[in-house]
Amino acid sequence: MNGPSLPARSRVTISQVAEAAGVSKASVSRYIGGDRQLLADATALRIEQAIERLDYRPNQMARGLKRGRTRLIGMLLADILNPYSVAVMHGVETACRQHGYSLVVCNTDRDTEQEIHHLAALRSYNVEGLIVNTLGHHAGELQSLHSELPMVLVDRKVEALEVDLVGLDNRDAVRQALDHLQQRGYRDLLLVSEPLDGTSSRQERVEAFKAEIARRPLLKGQALQTGDAFGAALRDFLAAPGPGPKALFAANGVAALAATRQLRELGCRLFEEIGLIALDDLDWYPLVGSGITALAQPTERIGTAALECLLGRLQGDREPPRQVDFKARLIVRGSTHPRG
Amino acid sequence: MNGPSLPARSRVTISQVAEAAGVSKASVSRYIGGDRQLLADATALRIEQAIERLDYRPNQMARGLKRGRTRLIGMLLADILNPYSVAVMHGVETACRQHGYSLVVCNTDRDTEQEIHHLAALRSYNVEGLIVNTLGHHAGELQSLHSELPMVLVDRKVEALEVDLVGLDNRDAVRQALDHLQQRGYRDLLLVSEPLDGTSSRQERVEAFKAEIARRPLLKGQALQTGDAFGAALRDFLAAPGPGPKALFAANGVAALAATRQLRELGCRLFEEIGLIALDDLDWYPLVGSGITALAQPTERIGTAALECLLGRLQGDREPPRQVDFKARLIVRGSTHPRG
DNA sequence: AGGTTTCATGAAACCGGTTTCAAGCAAACG
DNA sequence: CGTTTGCTTGAAACCGGTTTCATGAAACCT
Numbered sequence: 001m002n003g004p005s006l007p008a009r010s011r012v013t014i015s016q017v018a019e020a021a022g023v024s025k026a027s028v029s030r031y032i033g034g035d036r037q038l039l040a041d042a043t044a045l046r047i048e049q050a051i052e053r054l055d056y057r058p059n060q061m062a063r064g065l066k067r068g069r070t071r072l073i074g075m076l077l078a079d080i081l082n083p084y085s086v087a088v089m090h091g092v093e094t095a096c097r098q099h100g101y102s103l104v105v106c107n108t109d110r111d112t113e114q115e116i117h118h119l120a121a122l123r124s125y126n127v128e129g130l131i132v133n134t135l136g137h138h139a140g141e142l143q144s145l146h147s148e149l150p151m152v153l154v155d156r157k158v159e160a161l162e163v164d165l166v167g168l169d170n171r172d173a174v175r176q177a178l179d180h181l182q183q184r185g186y187r188d189l190l191l192v193s194e195p196l197d198g199t200s201s202r203q204e205r206v207e208a209f210k211a212e213i214a215r216r217p218l219l220k221g222q223a224l225q226t227g228d229a230f231g232a233a234l235r236d237f238l239a240a241p242g243p244g245p246k247a248l249f250a251a252n253g254v255a256a257l258a259a260t261r262q263l264r265e266l267g268c269r270l271f272e273e274i275g276l277i278a279l280d281d282l283d284w285y286p287l288v289g290s291g292i293t294a295l296a297q298p299t300e301r302i303g304t305a306a307l308e309c310l311l312g313r314l315q316g317d318r319e320p321p322r323q324v325d326f327k328a329r330l331i332v333r334g335s336t337h338p339r340g
Numbered sequence: 341m342n343g344p345s346l347p348a349r350s351r352v353t354i355s356q357v358a359e360a361a362g363v364s365k366a367s368v369s370r371y372i373g374g375d376r377q378l379l380a381d382a383t384a385l386r387i388e389q390a391i392e393r394l395d396y397r398p399n400q401m402a403r404g405l406k407r408g409r410t411r412l413i414g415m416l417l418a419d420i421l422n423p424y425s426v427a428v429m430h431g432v433e434t435a436c437r438q439h440g441y442s443l444v445v446c447n448t449d450r451d452t453e454q455e456i457h458h459l460a461a462l463r464s465y466n467v468e469g470l471i472v473n474t475l476g477h478h479a480g481e482l483q484s485l486h487s488e489l490p491m492v493l494v495d496r497k498v499e500a501l502e503v504d505l506v507g508l509d510n511r512d513a514v515r516q517a518l519d520h521l522q523q524r525g526y527r528d529l530l531l532v533s534e535p536l537d538g539t540s541s542r543q544e545r546v547e548a549f550k551a552e553i554a555r556r557p558l559l560k561g562q563a564l565q566t567g568d569a570f571g572a573a574l575r576d577f578l579a580a581p582g583p584g585p586k587a588l589f590a591a592n593g594v595a596a597l598a599a600t601r602q603l604r605e606l607g608c609r610l611f612e613e614i615g616l617i618a619l620d621d622l623d624w625y626p627l628v629g630s631g632i633t634a635l636a637q638p639t640e641r642i643g644t645a646a647l648e649c650l651l652g653r654l655q656g657d658r659e660p661p662r663q664v665d666f667k668a669r670l671i672v673r674g675s676t677h678p679r680g
Numbered sequence: 681a682g683g684t685t686t687c688a689t690g691a692a693a694c695c696g697g698t699t700t701c702a703a704g705c706a707a708a709c710g
Numbered sequence: 711c712g713t714t715t716g717c718t719t720g721a722a723a724c725c726g727g728t729t730t731c732a733t734g735a736a737a738c739c740t
Contacts, residue, residue: 011488013726024690029728040688055484060464061401061410062726066695070401072465080430083423090420093447097454102461105445107433114437121442124400125412144395148351260627284624287600353696364720369698380718402696406725 012056021050032058064126073101073310074127076118078134078156080107083253084280084299085133088154091303092131099311101128112137119145129310135198136161150313152306157200162321164313166306169325170201173295174208176330177249177277180293182219185338186275187244189213189221190237192259193251196225205251205279218243226258234262238274245338247275253282260288276335279328290334298326352396361390372398404466413441413650414467416458418474418496420447423593424620424639425473428494431643432471439651441468452477459485469650475538476501490653492646497540504653506646506664510541513635513668514548517589517617520633520670522559525678526615527584529553529561530577532599533591536565545591545619558583566598574602578614585678587615593622600628616675619668630674638666 014032018025023043030038031047039047050056064070073096077085089105096103104127106118115134119141122130130151136142136158143161145151155167181189191209196202206223213221220243224233238246248263250256256278263270270276270289278285281296305324354372358365363383370378371387379387390396404410413436417425429445436443444467446458455474459481462470470491476482476498483501485491495507521529531549536542546563553561560583564573578586588603590596596618603610610616610629618625621636645664 011726014728015726025727026690026692026729027688029726030689033728038688043688057460057464059405059466059726060461061404061466062695063728064401064695065399065405065697065726066728068695080426080433086420086426090447093420094449097457102444102446102458102465104442106442107430109434117437118442120397121400124397125442126399126401257623257627264627282624283597284622284628287597287604287628288624351696354698355696365697366699366720366722367718369696370719373698378718383718399696402725403698404725405696405727406698408725 011059012054014056014058017047017050017054017056020054021046023047068126070126070128071101072104072125072127073129073131073307074104074106074122074125075131076115076122076134077105077107078110080105080109083282084155084297087299088133088303088306091300092307093303094300095304095307099307101307108134110135116141123148129314131306131310132158134158137198150310152310152313154302154306155201164309164322164324166302166309166324167201167326168297168302169327170204171208172325173279173328174205174212176328177279177295178209178212178216178219180330180332180336181247181249181275181277182216184275184336185245186247186336187219188242188246189219189249190234190246191221191223191249191251192226192230192234192255193223194226194255194258202251209249226255230258231262231265234259235266238266238268245275246273247277247336250276250278253278253280256280256282256285256292260292271335271337275338281331286333288335290337293333293336294331295328296331297328302326351399352394354396354398357387357390357394357396360394361386363387410466410468411441412465412467413443413469413471413647414462414465415443415445415471416455416462416474417445417447418450420445420449423622424495424637427639428473428643428646431640432647433643434640435644435647439647441647448474450475456481463488469654471646471650472498474498477538490650492650492653494642494646495541502661504649504662504664506642506649507541507666508637508642509665509667510544511548512665513619514545514552516668516670517619517635518549518552518556518559520672520676521587521589521615521617522556524587524615524676525585526587526676527559528582528586529559529589530574530586531561531563531589531591532566532570532574532595533563534566534595534598542591549589566595570598571602571605574599575606578606578608585615586613587617587676590616590618593618593620596620596622596625596632600632611675611677615678621671626673628675630677633673633676634671635668636671637668642666 014025014028018028027039027043028047031044036044075089075092079085093103104122104125106122108114108118123145129149131154132151133154133156136156139158139161142158146163151163153163153165157165191206193202193206209221209223213219248259250259268274277293279295281294285292285294354365354368358368367379367383368387371384376384400411415429415432419425433443444462444465446462448454448458463485469489471494472491473494473496476496479498479501482498486503491503493503493505497505531546533542533546549561549563553559588599590599608614617633619635621634625632625634
């Protein structure tokens with residue numbers, strides 16, 4: 001027995017088990033491979049006992065080599081510090097476990113270099129499939145990878161990449177938001193999003209917002225991105241005369257954080273002078289002012305749906321790429337009660 | 341060339357590269373293994389071109405088999421929805437990348453079954469080392485794993501497991517908190533933590549709190565855990581007469597969320613009737629009331645320290661287990677200004 | 681009884697790499 | 711000019727499994 005801080009005790013191998021049980025490697029392999037019905041009961045028993053006695057665990061890497069199945073799924077995340085990503089990842093992970101897979105998560109920190117690096121790494125580890133939530137600049141790499149293994153995009157489309165996509169029905173979410181704001185009497189709206197940066201979900205939300213505004217005569221609306229000039233632009237919006245009560249629509253959780261923070265810095269009494277609705281539902285929304293009204297995404301289900309989509313492809317589904325859109329769920333809180 | 345949704349194009353292997361370059365597998369292996377100086381320039385060039393032409397990427401699994409180095413690090417997390425865990429993981433991941441490793445993250449959702457499951461999985465994938473932030477019930481599994489590979493605990497000690505530990509100087513953090521509260525005039529304190537549940541860091545914080553209270557005649561203090569009876573207990577605390585201004589001390593981010601939420605439900609005007617300081621610094625703290633005073637943990641550094649510790653062991657460091665403690669950093673906000 | 685199936689099993693090839701070992705060859709030496 | 715040395719290189723064994731194929735024994739059939 002090795003003491004602590006003395007690792008490297010070589011592991012028990014299939015050959016040792018075979019020898020201990022007095023059978024061939026092949027039989028042991030059959031035993032652990034689930035082909036137990038091929039073995040005589042007596043043989044199976046001897047193998048079982050040998051495995052037990054030696055505390056044998058098969059080497060998944062070695063198995064994957066010949067078999068081609070590593071039981072590994074890769075996930076590429078643009079930003080692991082974004083709660084949305086983590087929530088989806090949680091869903092994926094849960095689903096993975098249920099199906100006997102393990103998940104390798106790579107975070108790119110929104111960096112193209114790292115995206116390439118991680119894609120190469122995932123490929124080199126023979127992941128069986130890929131779940132991708134990322135910028136997807138340089139789609140070439142993704143494209144070439146997709147010719148080797150199935151792939152599912154989450155939340156963000158990648159141009160010229162014909163792949164399954166799981167995400168939110170952005171159009172519907174925006175409609176819900178505007179319905180709610182309009183009904184609550186808000187008339188002058190500002191959509192706050194992170195810099196678009198080619199991110200399809202952000203673009204879709206902005207476009208849907210503009211389209212909806214255009215078709216609603218009661219509402220006035222404009223779109224703004226967080227960043228350097230955000231504070232000044234927000235102040236202007238607050239100061240400008242408009243057709244009626246003003247409200248912000250944060251296009252995701254990060255934008256909600258930035259918007260709320262900025263409102264405070266401008267000395268705005270939260271949600272009395274201005275309303276707020278945010279896409280994503282973060283656990284702290286209820287704590288800010290009278291609570292932030294949210295459009296919750298079913299993140300867990302998005303995650304499991306992505307994995308199940310992937311598993312379908314792994315099982316040979318050759319249908320043309322699908323797009324799975326979930327609906328957002330409105331959660332009304334204090335931030336959309338005009339005049340506090 | 342394969343179209344989309346037609347994966348399974350078999351990858352280029354080392355043999356194909358060897359053939360294309362007109363050399364042996366061994367030479368190609370030397371080339372990609374970094375033993376380039378062993379090769380004649382002309383040979384290296386031919387190999388390089390063949391690799392380029394075929395777009396060859398070595399199979400990391402196969403390499404790991406003989407070599408014993410998978411370049412994989414495993415991380416076991418008790419709760420991936422906890423921002424602290426994610427922040428540490430981010431640090432680990434960054435450090436991994438810098439050192440050429442990839443990270444396999446497993447989340448146990450605080451469930452012992454899953455902990456066992458994931459440990460087995462990580463082992464079967466031949467991770468070279470393990471970073472563990474988990475309950476660590478059933479230390480047996482961990483112990484046996486530790487005889488095979490190096491291991492570092494993060495934040496949480498595991499009984500009877502003599503392993504490196506990276507975390508917070510809880511004693512010092514509690515002292516900082518009480519110094520601050522005391523100096524701000526608070527006299528009647530309530531420590532709010534999640535159920536201890538054998539989690540060493542929580543226990544340490546509670547113990548340190550009690551010890552500090554005992555040595556400070558000015559202060560009165562008690563400890564409470566979130567859960568069913570929390571609301572009622574909190575109300576009692578607020579109603580009971582005390583030696584002076586009251587404040588809560590949330591022992592981590594989750595407790596801070598629970599405490600703040602509960603205060604609101606009790607109709608408490610935040611931070612006017614009662615102060616609050618929280619361990620961990622979450623991005624929404626500034627937005628709640630006048631802002632929540634925090635003791636920030638250097639999560640990123642904790643993550644990188646954990647990995648570096650692990651790498652040290654991988655490089656043969658046989659010293660007795662170390663404990664690396666970082667100091668918390670006080671960030672004063674409105675929640676510790678008595679009387680609003 | 682003889683012949684055909686079926687079943688259980690092991691030997692050996694294989695997966696995609698690494699590593700050992702020995703051989704080939706040119707330069708350097710005496 | 712014969713040897714020694716050093717540098718390149720490839721053949722083959724190996725890592726820990728899986729899988730194919732052949733074989734021997736038992737069961738089944740006329």
